[in-house]
Structures are given as structure tokens and as C-alpha cells.
Amino acid sequence: MTVDLIPASVTPRFDYGVRLKHDKVRERHVVLGPEILIELNQTGTAIMSEIDGQSTITDIISRLAARFEVNPNDITQDVIEFCTSMVMRQVLRT
Amino acid sequence: MSQVTIPAPQVLLAEVTHRCPLQCPYCSNPTELIKKDTEISTTDWGRVFAEAADLGVLQVSISGGEPAARRDLTELIRAARDADLYVNLITSGIGLTQGRLDDLVEAGCDHIQLSLQDVDSDGAKLISNMDKSLERKLDFARWVRERSVPLTVNAVMHRLNLDRLPEIIELALELGARRLEVANVQYHGWAALNKQVLMPTQEQSSRTNQIVAEARESLNGRLLIDYVPVDHYAEYPKSCMNGWGRVALIVAPDGSVLPCHNATTLKHLSFPNVRDQSLTAIWYESSAFNAYRGDSWMPEICRSCDRKEIDFGGCRCQALAILGDASAADPVCSRAHPHSLVIATDESPQAGEVATSEQITYRPNS
Numbered sequence: 001m002t003v004d005l006i007p008a009s010v011t012p013r014f015d016y017g018v019r020l021k022h023d024k025v026r027e028r029h030v031v032l033g034p035e036i037l038i039e040l041n042q043t044g045t046a047i048m049s050e051i052d053g054q055s056t057i058t059d060i061i062s063r064l065a066a067r068f069e070v071n072p073n074d075i076t077q078d079v080i081e082f083c084t085s086m087v088m089r090q091v092l093r094t
Numbered sequence: 095m096s097q098v099t100i101p102a103p104q105v106l107l108a109e110v111t112h113r114c115p116l117q118c119p120y121c122s123n124p125t126e127l128i129k130k131d132t133e134i135s136t137t138d139w140g141r142v143f144a145e146a147a148d149l150g151v152l153q154v155s156i157s158g159g160e161p162a163a164r165r166d167l168t169e170l171i172r173a174a175r176d177a178d179l180y181v182n183l184i185t186s187g188i189g190l191t192q193g194r195l196d197d198l199v200e201a202g203c204d205h206i207q208l209s210l211q212d213v214d215s216d217g218a219k220l221i222s223n224m225d226k227s228l229e230r231k232l233d234f235a236r237w238v239r240e241r242s243v244p245l246t247v248n249a250v251m252h253r254l255n256l257d258r259l260p261e262i263i264e265l266a267l268e269l270g271a272r273r274l275e276v277a278n279v280q281y282h283g284w285a286a287l288n289k290q291v292l293m294p295t296q297e298q299s300s301r302t303n304q305i306v307a308e309a310r311e312s313l314n315g316r317l318l319i320d321y322v323p324v325d326h327y328a329e330y331p332k333s334c335m336n337g338w339g340r341v342a343l344i345v346a347p348d349g350s351v352l353p354c355h356n357a358t359t360l361k362h363l364s365f366p367n368v369r370d371q372s373l374t375a376i377w378y379e380s381s382a383f384n385a386y387r388g389d390s391w392m393p394e395i396c397r398s399c400d401r402k403e404i405d406f407g408g409c410r411c412q413a414l415a416i417l418g419d420a421s422a423a424d425p426v427c428s429r430a431h432p433h434s435l436v437i438a439t440d441e442s443p444q445a446g447e448v449a450t451s452e453q454i455t456y457r458p459n460s
């Protein structure tokens with residue numbers, strides 16, 4: 001199945017019934033939703049923590065770039081791919 | 095014996111009651127139903143949820159029977175949310191009014207999974223043994239959507255309704271479900287008693303695989319479809335509960351704690367109860383939960399098999415029921431058992447033919 005990437009201009013938000021949670025027992029963040037339980041790594045956690053329903057993917061990329069002191073161009077593809085996969089899994093909606 | 099590291103559980107199935115207004119002949123409740131007077135209290139459940147969260151559980155599925163048969167369902171949901179668990183409600187939709195649904199949503203119910211017996215009113219009645227059960231479910235689904243609670247439709251499939259799968263997929267879309275579970279009946283417990291009537295034909299089973307594959311492709315992004323194929327026609331077993339004592343635990347209405355739905359058929363094990371012990375002690379230390387962890391209990395063929403981390407040797411209850419040995423490789427496995435042990439029974443009635451309620455062994459309401 002080929003997947004079209006979502007454009008950076010969209011504003012992602014959590015899909016219905018989905019939330020981010022800090023899992024104290026395993027010391028990591030997880031996404032919880034309908035039949036959804038996804039363990040996030042550090043990158044995933046950083047991206048998901050920026051989802052506020054207000055910011056576009058472009059905004060999120062520039063905030064992450066500033067926070068981790070990297071060039072936005074170097075992370076654009078990764079962030080878009082990650083957000084696309086989250087939309088496919090009904091974790092995020094646009 | 096190799097040391098087994100025991101991961102913390104992630105999922106709790108809270109079977110809060112076995113009572114149900116419906117009588118599905120494939121019900122996953124045990125054939126010996128637990129009675130109302132031995133159900134644990136609201137306070138007990140509150141403690142179970144809190145202990146589960148401390149143990150590492152992230153999601154709870156509140157199921158039954160029909161959970162709404164408990165008058166304290168709202169309090170149970172609130173207690174689970176207070177413990178910071180993600181709360182799924184698994185319901186038949188029968189017995190919940192709009193007012194009660196409002197209370198459940200307000201108490202923090204995160205997601206509702208509604209079971210559907212059929213898209214055909216008579217078919218639904220034949221399975222549920224209740225008039226107008228389909229119509230009542232459709233109303234309920236609409237109320238759920240009106241409250242913006244995510245809805246999953248769970249369709250249990252068997253010989254009598256498999257030919258209507260395309261219509262069931264359509265209906266799930268119409269109801270505004272984002273997910274559909276197409277789950278073939280697992281032939282344990284009640285379903286084993288009704289195998290003659292419910293077991294699909296091999297042809298139905300392969301057609302279903304195809305319909306699901308096509309629908310997944312064409313509905314990509316609109317409806318996610320989870321699919322449980324008929325395991326009797328599979329080459330390898332499914333992993334039961336993602337492995338015994340690895341990911342999930344079930345607390346039964348009377349407080350006994352089980353590694354899988356049919357574990358009580360394993361009479362050589364005794365199952366601990368939340369009235370006597372903490373969930374932590376039960377998960378890590380009880381002999382029942384440790385019985386089939388790791389690979390030291392496995393027959394040699396599983397122990398040396400590259401799929402042992404995928405299916406964990408399959409279902410213990412089926413191994414006992416069909417092979418008389420709870421530690422045998424799952425009877426479905428073609429590697430361990432080259433001559434099929436689970437051939438379908440003779441097919442009466444045929445696919446699409448109408449079965450009558452006389453041919454069915456219904457589960458009682460309580």
C-alpha cells in the first residue's frame with residue numbers, strides 16, 4: 001500500500017479518544033486510544049508533545065529544531081513521515 | 095530451567111458480570127457462569143483498578159456478560175479513570191438508556207465497543223435470542239456517535255452470517271464507526287457446543303479473507319479493520335492473549351484472576367483471587383500465571399521452533415480439550431501435528447441456509 005504523506009501546512013490534533021500518557025512503570029510515554037497502545041521513543045515523544053491542535057507541522061518542526069539545535073530541513077522528512085503514520089493509525093487527525 | 099523475565103501487564107480485562115440480556119451461543123464466558131451473589135463489590139473493583147495501574151496496566155476493558163447489568167457501572171468507570179487507566183467499554187448496547195450513557199461518558203468512558211450479531215434482524219434475533227436486538231443496537235450506536243465517543247463495531251462471524259460480511263462493513267461505516275473488528279468465533283466453551291451450526295465452510299473462510307483484504311484497501315483511512323480469521327483453517331496457531339501471563343490479565347466477576355478466558359477449563363491449576371491477594375503477587379508469583387511462561391513447559395517441537403516467540407505454542411485450553419494434554423502444541427499447528435486434528439464437523443445447515451433456534455444451545459442470561 002503506498003501512502004501519501006500529509007502536507008506540512010496541516011494542523012494535526014489528537015483523534016477522538018486518543019491521549020498521550022507518561023507510563024511511570026516503564027518510564028516512557030505511550031499513546032492510548034481505541035485499541036491503540038503505542039510505546040513512543042524519544043523522538044516520538046518529542047513530536048507528540050508538540051501536538052496542541054493549534055500548530056501546523058511546519059510550526060512543530062521549527063520548535064523541535066530550536067529545542068534540539070538542529071537544522072529544520074534535517075528533521076522535516078522524519079516529522080512528516082511520523083505524523084503521517086499516526087494519521088494512518090487514527091492517532092492524529094488533520 | 096531458564097530464568098524468565100516477567101514483563102509488567104499492559105491490559106486488564108475486567109469481566110464485571112456474567113449476566114447478560116442476550117444469549118449468544120458463542121459467548122466467551124465459561125459454560126459455568128458465575129452467579130450474581132458471588133460478584134465482587136464496587137470497592138473491590140476500585141482496588142483492582144488501582145493495583146492494576148500500579149502494576150503497569152495502561153488500558154482496561156470493562157466487559158461481561160453485559161457490564162450494564164451492574165447498577166454500579168458508572169462508579170466502576172469512574173474508579174478506573176481515577177486510577178488513570180484508559181477505559182474501554184465492551185457492550186451489547188442492550189440495557190443502556192441515553193441517560194445512563196450520559197453518566198458513563200461523564201464518568202470518563204474513553205471508547206465504546208459495540209457487539210453486532212448480524213445486519214439482518216432475524217439473523218440477529220436467532221443468535222441473541224432477543225427480539226429487535228439489532229434495532230436497539232442501532233439506536234445505541236447513534237447515541238454513542240452523538241456524544242462523540244469513539245465507536246468500534248465488533249462483529250462476531252460464523253457460518254450463518256459470514257455471507258453478509260459486505261453489508262456488515264457497510265453498516266459499520268453508516269454507524270460512524272472508525273474501527274471494525276471482524277472476529278470469527280473461537281470454538282471454545284459455548285461455541286464448542288454449537289460448532290455444528292456455527293463453523294464456517296472452508297470456502298466461506300477463504301472468501302472472507304479476500305473480502306477483508308479488499309475492504310482494508312478501499313476503506314483505508316476511513317475504517318480500520320481488525321480481523322481474526324477462523325483458526326481451524328490456519329496453518330499455525332494464533333498466540334492466545336499474546337502469550338500466557340505476558341501482556342494481559344482477566345479478572346472474573348467473582349474476583350478470580352485468569353491468564354485467558356478459558357483458563358478455568360484447566361482443572362489442574364488453581365486460580366488466585368483478588369479477595370485474598372494483591373494483583374502484583376498474583377501476576378508475578380502465582381503458580382497459575384507462571385505455569386506456561388517461558389519455554390521450559392513446552393514440548394521439544396515448540397521449544398526448538400522459530401515461531402515460539404510469535405504464538406507461544408498456542409492455546410493451552412485447546413491443547414487440553416482436543417489432545418488431553420495442556421502442555422501439548424496447539425492442535426491447530428501443522429508443524430506439530432501434520433495430520434489435521436481439528437477438521438470441521440459435518441456442515442449442517444449449509445452456508446446461507448437458515449438454522450432454527452432448536453439447533454442452537456443458547457447460553458442462559460445468568
Ligand code: SF4
Binds near residue numbers: 115120122186
Ligand atoms: S451473550 Fe452475547 S452479548 Fe452477552 S456477553 Fe455473551 S457474547 Fe456478549
Ligand code: SF4
Binds near residue numbers: 397400401428
Ligand atoms: S511447533 Fe509450537 S511454537 Fe512452532 S508453530 Fe507449532 S505451536 Fe507454534
